[in-house]
Structure formats: structure tokens, C-alpha cells
Amino acid sequence: MANDPISQFQISKIVPIEIGGIDLSFTNASLFMVATVACASGFLYFATGQRGLIPGRAQSVAEMSYEFIANMLREGAGSHGMKFFPLVFSLFMFVLTANMLGLFPYFYTVTTQIIVTFALAILVIGTVIGYGFYKHGFQFLKVFVPSGIPGILLPLVVLIEVISFLSRPISLSVRLFANMLAGHITLKVFAGFVVSLAALGPIGIGGAILPLIMTVAITGLEFLVAFLQAYVFAVLTCMYLNDAVHPGGH
Amino acid sequence: MIVTSAYAQTAPAASETPAAPAGEVHTETGVAHEADHGSGAFPPFDSTHFSSQLIWLVITFGLFYLLMKKIIVPRVGGILEDRQGRIAADLEEASRLKAESDAAVETYEKELAAARSKANGIAEAARNDAKAKAAADRTAIEAELAAKLAAAETRIGEIKAKAFAEVGTIAEETATAIVDQLIGGKATGDDIKAAVAAAKTGA
Numbered sequence: 001m002a003n004d005p006i007s008q009f010q011i012s013k014i015v016p017i018e019i020g021g022i023d024l025s026f027t028n029a030s031l032f033m034v035a036t037v038a039c040a041s042g043f044l045y046f047a048t049g050q051r052g053l054i055p056g057r058a059q060s061v062a063e064m065s066y067e068f069i070a071n072m073l074r075e076g077a078g079s080h081g082m083k084f085f086p087l088v089f090s091l092f093m094f095v096l097t098a099n100m101l102g103l104f105p106y107f108y109t110v111t112t113q114i115i116v117t118f119a120l121a122i123l124v125i126g127t128v129i130g131y132g133f134y135k136h137g138f139q140f141l142k143v144f145v146p147s148g149i150p151g152i153l154l155p156l157v158v159l160i161e162v163i164s165f166l167s168r169p170i171s172l173s174v175r176l177f178a179n180m181l182a183g184h185i186t187l188k189v190f191a192g193f194v195v196s197l198a199a200l201g202p203i204g205i206g207g208a209i210l211p212l213i214m215t216v217a218i219t220g221l222e223f224l225v226a227f228l229q230a231y232v233f234a235v236l237t238c239m240y241l242n243d244a245v246h247p248g249g250h
Numbered sequence: 251m252i253v254t255s256a257y258a259q260t261a262p263a264a265s266e267t268p269a270a271p272a273g274e275v276h277t278e279t280g281v282a283h284e285a286d287h288g289s290g291a292f293p294p295f296d297s298t299h300f301s302s303q304l305i306w307l308v309i310t311f312g313l314f315y316l317l318m319k320k321i322i323v324p325r326v327g328g329i330l331e332d333r334q335g336r337i338a339a340d341l342e343e344a345s346r347l348k349a350e351s352d353a354a355v356e357t358y359e360k361e362l363a364a365a366r367s368k369a370n371g372i373a374e375a376a377r378n379d380a381k382a383k384a385a386a387d388r389t390a391i392e393a394e395l396a397a398k399l400a401a402a403e404t405r406i407g408e409i410k411a412k413a414f415a416e417v418g419t420i421a422e423e424t425a426t427a428i429v430d431q432l433i434g435g436k437a438t439g440d441d442i443k444a445a446v447a448a449a450k451t452g453a
Contacts (some may be wrong), residue, residue, distance in 0.1 A: 009293035011303075022301045029299070030306035037314040044322045051329050053336060059329075066326040086319035094314055115300045119307050181294060 005188035009112050009181070029116075032101060032108040040097040065093065069234060076238030080245045087127065088241070091120060092234040099180060099226030103219065111180045111229075114173065121173035124237045132244040143247045172236055179229050183222045190215045421446045 015026035047058035055063055069089045073081050095111060102109025110116055132140035144161040145154070193211035197204040291297075425442045 011299045024305045025302045027302055029303055033306050033310040037310045041317045048325050086323050090315045090318045112294055113303055114294050115303045116307055119304055
């Protein structure tokens, strides 16, 4: 593997597939998407296989993540928002597992691809818009008109609301992508220091201890970030879904 | 978050240092680069891979979503619901049993009170019965005694009267006998009778 911190994001084809001039190759990123889904659903499937009245450790974890997201969604979007529970739960588990898997050395981090996080963000915003118009019709546009605003300010406020709404998929996707990307670059840079310093001889090996400590510390931090970003993604999804469920309720 | 983004800013500058040895490696990986259409873009922004990323994301995430929706969410929801139901049922059972035992205690105390009052009643009745019976017995005995006494008195009176009545006859007979012995002649009954009667009244 190259010592350059960017090469870890390089996509390489494993099974080249091309249909109608469009590249649909199975790449290392695809492999880790499959791995993410396999790990997450495998864990949840086997952890809850016992259906124990008194849960074991694995079942406790599965139940905790279920209740964590259920409470988040209930608080964020009310009981009417619970119909989106499978979506929010899938998003959270997918992002969390992808982030966590990415922290293993030589593993590919799916969420460092802007197209992946952007697609997930568009899925969320698309659900909000689709459900909003389906359920409330043009009443959904109330989302851009906060109540209690004086008439003169209204056009300005509506403009700001529209811009803020349109920037949601961008902020949602860039936040996740940038956090994961930056974390992995940082890890790689510090790990690279260890190697380059150690190559300088005995003094260098002594000096390499500092970046090694940093690497270990940042790895810990990255585990936190991996969880936190999945959490933030899920929380924001709940907040956006609230707009779809209660368009007037700002 | 702020810390990581700060690192991200320093990262490209810091990466200059290991860039020299990395350069050699770069030529080796150059083959791979060319295989990836050789675009020198920053990999996450390399749009040549967007279509394959998207299709595989749709496949994998779509499958994941279906698995969650059809299997995992109903299953975990079912487990949690079962547990909640079980706890609620247990609590209900406990409160039912408590109510039952409370009712049993109440019944027991009510019955105890009833039994106590009944016992009191029985004792009272027995006492009253005994008292009444004793009183009745006493009056009966008293009446009997009074009757016996009266009978005795009448008998005494009769005997007395009879004796008194016989006193005259005896006296007459005795007087007749005495007269006989003394005078040898027979005194007439009437004379004697008159004499006795005179003596009786005189005495």
C-alpha cells in the first residue's frame, strides 16, 4: 500500500462490468458495501435469533440500537414519524457499520465517497419531499413559511428557508463524507510519520514514538467520530422527516 | 469535529514530507491508476466511478433496507413488545393476586366478626334459656310445693275435723260405757249425746 494518504480512497475494479456504456463494475467500494450490509444484517439477524425474553449480550445490543433509534425518531418526528423507522434504522446501521468497518487497516471506507453520502442524503430529502407532497399536497409548502412572521419580512424569510432546505442534502452528505475523509487522512499521515521516522535510524525510531502515540489516540477519536457521524446523520434525518410529517409545525 | 477538520487542513501540508518516498511507490501504482481510467482527480470526487458506486449502493442499501423492514424491525419490535406485554401481564397478575388476598383477608375478618357475634348470641341465648328454665323450674317447684302444702293442710284440717267429729262419738261411747259400768242401766243415746254436746260447748 502506498504511503500517500490519498491512495487509500482509490477505487479499483474487482469485477469489471459495463452495461450500455455505463460502468457498473464491482469495485473495492462495492465489496465493502456488501460487507457492511452482511455484517450489520448478519449481526442483527443472529443476535435476535433467540428471541429471548431475557436478552443475551448480543441481543441487548440489537435491542439497544433499535430503541435508541426509535426514541430518537419519536422525539424528532413524533409518533406519526414512526412509519419511517425502518428507513432511519437502516440508514443509521448502514452508516455506523460502514464507518466502523473503515477503521480496520486496509479496509475501504464506503462513507469517504461523496457520491455515496450524497445518495443517502438525497434518499432522505427525497423521502421528505415525496412523503410531504403525497400526504399534505401543496400544504407541504408551509414548510417554507414559518408562522408569526410580519408581511414585509416574509419574502426574505421564505427565500432563506428555501435556501436552507436546498442546502440540507449538501450539508448532510458533506458532513459525513468530510469527517470520515479527514479522519482517515489524518490517521494515514501520522502513521506515515512513524514509518518515515523509523527509517532514519535509532534516533528516528525514538522519535517515531510520538506520532505512534498520536496514531493510537486518533484511532480512538475516529471510533468516536464514526459513531457520532452515524448518530448525527440519523438525528438530522429525524428532524427533516419531522417537516414531512408536520409541515406547519416549526 | 473541529479537531479533525483542523487535522484535515494540515494534512496535505504534512503529507509533503512523506511525499518523496511515496513518489517511488507512485510509479508502481501508476499501472493501477491507468487501469482506473488514469484520471488524476482526487478519488472521492472522481466521477468515473460514480455510476458503479451508485448502482452498488442501490443494490446493497436496498437489500439492507428490505432485510431491516421485513425481518429485523418486526422481530426486534416483537421481542420488545412481548417483553412489555409479559411485564404488564405479570404486574396485572400480581395486582390481581394482591386484590384477591385482600378480599380473602376481608372475608376472613368479616367471618370472624360474624362468628364472634354469633357465639355471643348463642351464649346469650343459652344464658337466657338457662335463666328462664331455672325460673320456670323454680316456679313449678314452688307451685308444686304450695299445692302439696295446701293438700297437706287440707288433709290436716280434714283429719282435725274428723278427729273432732270422732271426739263426740268416742265421748258418747265412753260415756255410755262409763254409765253402763257405773249404773248398770242403759243411758239413752240422746241423753248422752246432749250431755257430750253440752260438755263440748262447755269445754
